[in-house]
Amino acid sequence: MQIDNVTAKQLINLQQNATVQDKNDLIQDILSAQTSGSDFGGLLKQIMTTSELSSDNQVISSNAGVSWDDGLLWQQLGVVSKDNLSVSESKGHSGKSLSTDYNDLIQQASQQYGISESLIKAVIDTESSFNPQVVSSAGAKGLMQLMDGTAAGLGVSDSFDPAENIDAGTRYLSYQLKRFNGEENVALAAYNAGPGRIQRLGISTDQELMNRLDSLPLETRNYITKVQNARTKYEG
Numbered sequence: 001m002q003i004d005n006v007t008a009k010q011l012i013n014l015q016q017n018a019t020v021q022d023k024n025d026l027i028q029d030i031l032s033a034q035t036s037g038s039d040f041g042g043l044l045k046q047i048m049t050t051s052e053l054s055s056d057n058q059v060i061s062s063n064a065g066v067s068w069d070d071g072l073l074w075q076q077l078g079v080v081s082k083d084n085l086s087v088s089e090s091k092g093h094s095g096k097s098l099s100t101d102y103n104d105l106i107q108q109a110s111q112q113y114g115i116s117e118s119l120i121k122a123v124i125d126t127e128s129s130f131n132p133q134v135v136s137s138a139g140a141k142g143l144m145q146l147m148d149g150t151a152a153g154l155g156v157s158d159s160f161d162p163a164e165n166i167d168a169g170t171r172y173l174s175y176q177l178k179r180f181n182g183e184e185n186v187a188l189a190a191y192n193a194g195p196g197r198i199q200r201l202g203i204s205t206d207q208e209l210m211n212r213l214d215s216l217p218l219e220t221r222n223y224i225t226k227v228q229n230a231r232t233k234y235e236g
Contacts, residue, residue: 102130102143105163109170115177119184120170122231123191126223127169132162144169185209185224189216192223 102124110117127145128134140147141159143166151159154168176187179195185206190198193216201216203209213221 102162102166105166106170109166112167113170113174115170115174118231118234119227120166120173121234122227123169123173123188124166125230125233126226132160132165141165142169144172146172180204183209185228188224188227189220193217193220 106117106120106124109115110120124130124143127140128143130143132143134143134145135141136145138147141151143162146154146156146159146165146169148159150172151168154172156164156168159165173187173191176190176195177184180186180190180198181204183204183206186198186203186209189203189209201212203212203215209216
């Protein structure tokens with residue numbers, strides 16, 4: 001697929017303002033457009049006019065003199081190779097719409113810490129879209145977006161190593177589930193916003209969380225919804 005420079009610059013402008021999850025959604029749409037022969041420029045224009053995106057990623061600058069082909073497109077979107085993505089033929093939730101390169105590591109962590117594989121995958125999906133090299137503007141790193149202090153406390157030496165990141169991220173999530181007696185949404189809120197913040201708000205159950213949603217940061221509210229929505233893709 002060849003992309004004209006004007007469209008490519010629009011794509012990079014969108015990428016600069018996209019979250020990891022929004023970026024993945026964009027990638028999914030691009031791949032679907034390639035498969036069906038749809039007009040990429042038209043698709044991009046539609047996405048740009050209907051999306052409200054916020055940035056939590058490093059900015060990649062465009063080069064107006066480049067001939068934009070597949071390889072450069074995926075690099076600018078922060079994906080090492082489009083071959084790392086397994087996209088279903090339809091836009092429905094098939095349960096296999098993302099890479100499963102880390103299935104063995106996820107299964108191992110699931111068994112070790114007693115957390116369902118679907119939940120682990122949903123957190124990774126939401127946090128990094130299965131890109132092990134992602135670094136957020138806040139400094140969170142890797143597949144499950146570990147902050148350096150958290151990673152150090154969990155004995156992680158390399159947050160970009162998928163095995164270490166998945167093990168530590170799942171272990172940290174298991175701590176939150178134990179802390180809040182298995183209340184999943186509260187545990188997810190703690191994973192995102194920090195357990196201390198949730199405890200200071202006096203929230204300990206999912207029902208209390210629902211009753212006090214307005215007291216949570218918007219990012220955390222959106223995070224819980226995104227994880228639960230993503231989880232439906234990996235269940236069944």
